[in-house]
Amino acid sequence: MANLNLAVCSMMITTLAFTLFTTCDANNNKDDNPKLHIVYMGSLPETTNSYSPTSHHLNLLQRVLDGSSNPANSLVRSYKRSFNGFAAMLTNEQVAKLAEMEDVVSVFPSMTFQTQTTRSWDFLGFPKAVKRQPKSIESNLVVGVLDSGIWPESESFNDKVTGPVPEKWKGTCAGGKNFTCNKKLIGARFYVDDSARDGQGHGSHTASIAAGNYVDNVGFFGIAQGTARGAVPSARIAAYRICNAQGCAGAGILAAFDDAIDDGVDIISISVGTSFALPLAEDPIAIGAFHAMAKGILVSQSAGNNGPITASVSSIAPWLITVAANTIDRQIIDKVVLGNGNVLTGSSINTFKSNGMNIPIALINGNSTNCMDEFADQCKCLDKKLVEGKIVLCDTYNTGVPKDSGAAGAVVNEDTGNVGYVTLMPFVALPPKDYELIKSYRNSTKDPRAEILKSESARDRNAPKVATFSGRGPNSYISEILKPDVSAPGVDILAAYSPISTPTEDLVNDNRSVSYSILSGTSMSCPHVSGIATYVKSFHPDWSPAAIKSAILTSATPMVRSSVHDVGEYAYGSGQANPVQALNPGLVYDINKGDYVQMLCNSGYDNATVKLISGEVNPCKGAADRSLVRNLNYPTFAARVLPNVTFNISFGRTVTNVGLANSTYKVTITPNPEVKITVTPTILSFKALNENKWFVVNVSGKVPRKSVVISSIVWSDGTHNVRSPIVIDVSSGDQE
Numbered sequence: 103m104a105n106l107n108l109a110v111c112s113m114m115i116t117t118l119a120f121t122l123f124t125t126c127d128a129n130n131n132k133d134d135n136p137k138l139h140i141v142y143m144g145s146l147p148e149t150t151n152s153y154s155p156t157s158h159h160l161n162l163l164q165r166v167l168d169g170s171s172n173p174a175n176s177l178v179r180s181y182k183r184s185f186n187g188f189a190a191m192l193t194n195e196q197v198a199k200l201a202e203m204e205d206v207v208s209v210f211p212s213m214t215f216q217t218q219t220t221r222s223w224d225f226l227g228f229p230k231a232v233k234r235q236p237k238s239i240e241s242n243l244v245v246g247v248l249d250s251g252i253w254p255e256s257e258s259f260n261d262k263v264t265g266p267v268p269e270k271w272k273g274t275c276a277g278g279k280n281f282t283c284n285k286k287l288i289g290a291r292f293y294v295d296d297s298a299r300d301g302q303g304h305g306s307h308t309a310s311i312a313a314g315n316y317v318d319n320v321g322f323f324g325i326a327q328g329t330a331r332g333a334v335p336s337a338r339i340a341a342y343r344i345c346n347a348q349g350c351a352g353a354g355i356l357a358a359f360d361d362a363i364d365d366g367v368d369i370i371s372i373s374v375g376t377s378f379a380l381p382l383a384e385d386p387i388a389i390g391a392f393h394a395m396a397k398g399i400l401v402s403q404s405a406g407n408n409g410p411i412t413a414s415v416s417s418i419a420p421w422l423i424t425v426a427a428n429t430i431d432r433q434i435i436d437k438v439v440l441g442n443g444n445v446l447t448g449s450s451i452n453t454f455k456s457n458g459m460n461i462p463i464a465l466i467n468g469n470s471t472n473c474m475d476e477f478a479d480q481c482k483c484l485d486k487k488l489v490e491g492k493i494v495l496c497d498t499y500n501t502g503v504p505k506d507s508g509a510a511g512a513v514v515n516e517d518t519g520n521v522g523y524v525t526l527m528p529f530v531a532l533p534p535k536d537y538e539l540i541k542s543y544r545n546s547t548k549d550p551r552a553e554i555l556k557s558e559s560a561r562d563r564n565a566p567k568v569a570t571f572s573g574r575g576p577n578s579y580i581s582e583i584l585k586p587d588v589s590a591p592g593v594d595i596l597a598a599y600s601p602i603s604t605p606t607e608d609l610v611n612d613n614r615s616v617s618y619s620i621l622s623g624t625s626m627s628c629p630h631v632s633g634i635a636t637y638v639k640s641f642h643p644d645w646s647p648a649a650i651k652s653a654i655l656t657s658a659t660p661m662v663r664s665s666v667h668d669v670g671e672y673a674y675g676s677g678q679a680n681p682v683q684a685l686n687p688g689l690v691y692d693i694n695k696g697d698y699v700q701m702l703c704n705s706g707y708d709n710a711t712v713k714l715i716s717g718e719v720n721p722c723k724g725a726a727d728r729s730l731v732r733n734l735n736y737p738t739f740a741a742r743v744l745p746n747v748t749f750n751i752s753f754g755r756t757v758t759n760v761g762l763a764n765s766t767y768k769v770t771i772t773p774n775p776e777v778k779i780t781v782t783p784t785i786l787s788f789k790a791l792n793e794n795k796w797f798v799v800n801v802s803g804k805v806p807r808k809s810v811v812i813s814s815i816v817w818s819d820g821t822h823n824v825r826s827p828i829v830i831d832v833s834s835g836d837q838e
C-alpha cells in the first residue's frame with residue numbers, strides 16, 4: 103500500500119488573479135473528527151455484469167464503521183463510470199483500516215485545490231488562416247474543460263456556425279437551473295454549488311483559449327483589442343465545474359474525470375493544481391488522467407504558479423502534458439508621468455483614464471498615530487488624512503489598503519516580470535530601480551506630482567520568456583521524468599470571462615462587469631496546449647495521447663533562459679509549443695498503457711497495487727528495477743546522479759515513423775563538456791510508415807559539483823527535426 107499522507111492541504115486554480123496560498127496543517131491524530139477522504143480502488147472490473155461498484159463501496163465502509171452507523175450516510179461520492187473508488191467522511195482510524203484492505207490502492211484526504219488571448223496564437227505562428235481540417239472533422243472533437251464552469255451565453259461559445267452534435271457523444275447538459283447548452287457547448291455538469299455557470303471567469307477564460315469561437319473586436323476597456331479565438335474554433339466544449347471561489351475539492355475533481363472519460367471527451371484541459379507535487383496515488387488529477395490515458399484521452403495540466411523556486415512544478419505524472427507559461431510579444435505596460443516630465447514605465451492592467459490630471463504625490467505615508475511608519479511605507483496601513491486624493495508610494499505590492507484609504511492612485515515597488523495585474527484604481531508596479539527614481543523625485547520637491555496613465559500595449563522583443571511564477575522542475579517524485587514538458591503563452595492573455603464576476607474577482611470593491619478579461623498564469627498556458635493537442639488530433643485521430651504529446655514536445659521551439667539563476671529546461675521543458683510543426687513531427691516516441699504500468703512497477707509499486715490500478719493480472723514483468731524507469735519511452739531524457747561519482751547511464755528509446763515512408767534520420771548531439779554522450783545507432787533508416795526503430799542514449803561522466811548538465815539530441819531527415827533535451831541533475835540524495 104502507498105504511504106498515507108495525512109496532511110490536510112489546500113490546492114489551487116493556477117491563475118494569478120487568485121490569492122495563492124496553501125495551508126497545510128500536519129494532521130494531529132488527537133483530532134479524529136471524520137474528514138472527507140478519497141478511497142482509490144483502481145480500475146473497474148472488466149465485466150461489470152454482476153458487479154455493483156456502489157454496493158462494494160458501501161460494503162467496505164460497513165467494515166470500518168461501527169455497527170450502528172449507516173454507511174450510506176458517510177458515502178459522499180462513488181466513482182464507477184471510468185474507474186473505481188469513492189469519497190467518504192472518515193476518521194483517521196477508519197482511514198488506516200481501509201488503507202490495509204486488499205481492494206484499496208490508496209486513501210488520501212480530499213484536499214481543496216485552487217484554480218491556478220488572442221495575440222498569443224499569432225505569436226505562436228498559428229494565424230487565423232492556418233491549414234485546418236474541414237469543419238466536419240474538427241467538429242467531431244470534444245474538449246473537456248474541468249474548471250470553474252462556463253458562461254454559456256458568451257459569444258465565444260455560441261453555435262452560430264456549428265453543425266449537429268457528434269454521434270459518439272454520451273454526455274449530457276446537466277448544468278443546473280437556467281443553464282442551456284448548444285451545439286458548441288455540448289455538455290455541462292457541476293460538482294460544486296448548484297450550477298455549471300461560471301461565477302469566477304476562470305473556466306470561461308480557459309475554455310475559450312482552447313476551443314472558443316473567433317470573436318472580433320473584443321478587448322478589455324480598449325486594452326489588447328483584437329480577435330479572441332481558440333485553437334480549434336469548430337471543436338466542441340464540455341464544461342465540468344469543479345471549482346468555485348473557495349477552490350476545487352479533490353473528491354469533485356475525481357468525479358469530473360469519472361464522468362468526462364465516459365462521456366466521450368477527446369482531450370481534457372485542467373488548469374488546477376496544488377502548490378506542491380503529490381505522490382501519484384494520492385493526486386486525484388494524476389489518477390483521473392491515468393484512466394483518461396487508458397481510454398486514449400490526453401490530459402493537459404498547468405505546471406502551477408509557485409515558480410521560480412526549484413521543484414515547484416506540481417504536475418508530475420508522465421501520462422500528463424504539463425504546461426509552463428511564457429510571455430508573448432504583446433506586453434501590457436503602464437506609464438507614470440512625473441511632475442518634472444520624466445516618464446517611468448511599469449506593469450499593471452489599469453483601465454482608469456487619468457484625463458491629464460496631475461495629482462499630488464503624498465509626501466509621507468507615515469506620521470500617523472494609527473499606523474506604524476514601517477507599515478505605512480509598505481501601504482499595509484495608511485492614514486486617510488495623509489493620503490486621501492493623493493498618489494501613494496508603496497515599498498511593497500499592495501492594492502487594497504491604498505484603495506480603502508481613499509488614495510487617488512498608487513505606485514508600488516515590485517518587479518512583476520512583465521506580468522500585468524488588473525487593478526482597482528490607477529496603479530502601477532515599478533521595478534526597484536525605477537521606484538527609487540520616483541522616491542527621489544518625491545524628495546526633491548515640495549510639491550511632487552504625478553499622472554498615472556491608462557495601460558497600453560507595447561512590443562516585448564524579449565518574448566518568449568518563461569514567467570517568473572511558472573512552476574519549475576525538477577520533478578519531486580520521478581527524477582527520470584522531466585517536468586514541465588513544454589511552455590505556452592500565459593501572461594496577459596485576453597479571453598472570455600464571466601460577467602457576474604469582476605476583473606479583479608473582488609466583488610466588493612470592483613463593480614466592473616466584462617465579457618472578456620485579461621488573466622495571467624499557467625492556467626492560461628495549459629488550454630493553449632489543450633487546443634494544440636486537439637488540433638493535432640483533428641489531423642491524426644488514431645494517435646495515442648503519448649504520440650500527440652511527443653509531437654508537441656519534439657517540435658517545440660527551443661527557448662532561452664530567463665535569468666542566469668534559472669535552469670532553462672526546468673522552466674520550459676522542451677520549449678515553446680509550435681502548433682503547426684506539431685502536425686508533422688516525422689517521428690514520435692509512443693507509450694502505451696502497459697509501458698506506464700511497467701514504469702509504476704519499476705518505480706516501486708508492488709504487483710497487487712499495480713493490478714488494482716491497471717486492472718491487469720500480474721502486471722509487473724520481473725522485479726522492480728528503478729534504473730529501468732528511465733527506459734519509459736518519454737520524448738525527453740532526465741536523470742539524477744551524485745556529484746563526484748562516476749556514472750554511466752543508458753536510456754533506451756523507440757521511435758515510430760509518422761513522416762515519409764522512405765526516410766533516413768541522422769542524429770546530432772549538442773555536446774556538453776561535462777559529460778560524454780553517445781547515441782547508438784546514429785542513423786535510423788525507415789522503409790515504411792509506422793515502422794519502429796530502437797536506439798540507446800548513453801551519458802557518462804563524473805561531475806565535481808552540484809549542477810544541472812543540459813544537452814540535447816536531434817534526429818533529422820533534412821525535413822523533420824525531432825528534438826529532445828537531455829537533463830542530468832547532479833545533486834545529492836538519489837538512487838544513482
Ligand SMILES: *[C@@H]1O[C@H](CO)[C@@H](O)[C@H](O)[C@H]1NC(C)=O
Binds near residue numbers: 255280
Ligand atoms: C438566466 O441567466 C441569464 C444569464 O445570467 C439571465 O440573463 C436570465 O435572466 C436568467 N433567467 C432566469 C429565468 O433566471
Ligand SMILES: *[C@@H]1O[C@H](CO)[C@@H](O)[C@H](O)[C@H]1NC(C)=O
Binds near residue numbers: 466469
Ligand atoms: C507629523 O505630525 C506632527 C504632529 O502631528 C507635525 O508637527 C509634523 O509637522 C508632521 N510631520 C510631517 C512631515 O508632516
Ligand SMILES: *[C@@H]1O[C@H](CO)[C@@H](O)[C@H](O)[C@H]1NC(C)=O
Binds near residue numbers: 542545
Ligand atoms: C528621501 O528622503 C528620506 C528622508 O530624508 C531619506 O531617508 C530617503 O533615503 C530619501 N530617498 C531617496 C530615494 O532619495
Ligand SMILES: *[C@@H]1O[C@H](CO)[C@@H](O)[C@H](O)[C@H]1NC(C)=O
Binds near residue numbers: 613614
Ligand atoms: C462603479 O463605481 C464607480 C465609483 O467607484 C462609479 O463611478 C461607477 O459609476 C460605477 N459603475 C457602475 C457600472 O456601477
Ligand SMILES: *[C@@H]1O[C@H](CO)[C@@H](O)[C@H](O)[C@H]1NC(C)=O
Binds near residue numbers: 707709720723726
Ligand atoms: C510481480 O510478480 C512477478 C510474478 O510473480 C514477480 O516475478 C515480480 O518480481 C513481481 N514484481 C513486483 C514489482 O512486485
Ligand SMILES: *[C@@H]1O[C@H](CO)[C@@H](O)[C@H](O)[C@H]1NC(C)=O
Binds near residue numbers: 750802
Ligand atoms: C558504460 O558502461 C558500458 C557497459 O555497462 C560500457 O560498455 C561503456 O563503455 C561504458 N561507458 C563509459 C563511457 O564508461
Ligand SMILES: *[C@@H]1O[C@H](CO)[C@@H](O)[C@H](O)[C@H]1NC(C)=O
Binds near residue numbers: 763764
Ligand atoms: C525507397 O528507397 C529505395 C532506395 O533508396 C527505393 O528502391 C524504393 O523504391 C523506395 N520506396 C518507396 C516506397 O519510395
Ligand SMILES: *[C@@H]1O[C@H](CO)[C@@H](O)[C@H](O)[C@H]1NC(C)=O
Binds near residue numbers: 751798799
Ligand atoms: C551504453 O550503455 C549500455 C548499458 O550500460 C551498454 O550495454 C552499451 O555498451 C553502452 N554503449 C556505449 C556506446 O557506450
Ligand SMILES: *[C@@H]1O[C@H](CO)[C@@H](O)[C@H](O)[C@H]1NC(C)=O
Binds near residue numbers: 745746806807808
Ligand atoms: C568533489 O571532489 C573535489 C576534489 O576532491 C572536491 O574539491 C569537491 O568539493 C567535491 N565536490 C563535492 C560536491 O563534494
